[in-house]
Amino acid sequence: xxxxLHVAKTYTVEYALPDxxxxxxxxxxxxxxxxxVDYTGESWDDDFDVYKxxxxxxxxxxxxxxxxxxxxxxxxxxxxxxxxxxxxxxxxFMELLLNRHxxxxxxxxxx
Numbered sequence: 001x002x003x004x005l006h007v008a009k010t011y012t013v014e015y016a017l018p019d020x021x022x023x024x025x026x027x028x029x030x031x032x033x034x035x036x037v038d039y040t041g042e043s044w045d046d047d048f049d050v051y052k053x054x055x056x057x058x059x060x061x062x063x064x065x066x067x068x069x070x071x072x073x074x075x076x077x078x079x080x081x082x083x084x085x086x087x088x089x090x091x092x093f094m095e096l097l098l099n100r101h102x103x104x105x106x107x108x109x110x111x
Contacts, residue, residue: 027082031090034079035061052098059094062087 029043032050035058041048065073065087080087 024083027079027084030082031076031079032058034076055094055098059091059098062091062094 025046026044029039032039033043037050037054037058039048039050039054061068061072061076065076068076080090083090085093
């Protein structure tokens with residue numbers, strides 16, 4: 001038996017209850033993938049985490065969609081077409097979570 005160093009951090013869990021993206025887990029995953037936003041888990045997982053830097057990268061790409069290269073822009077636009085939300089609302093929702101400092105974001109179910 002040896003002595004081991006243990007490190008702990010306290011987390012405060014806050015739940016946001018947005019009504020955006022209900023029943024759009026796959027579509028939301030597709031959007032994150034098109035934005036090149038890394039997240040934990042698999043593309044079919046209802047429960048996954050996204051880190052702040054990745055989330056910000058996605059917001060930046062959505063805000064600068066017109067300035068992206070044609071292939072990347074088309075892939076993102078295709079993913080946006082699958083969503084039942086207009087682009088300004090998607091950006092607003094993502095910024096809301098960013099400004100609440102809820103990172104890493106845990107997306108649970110989107111239902």
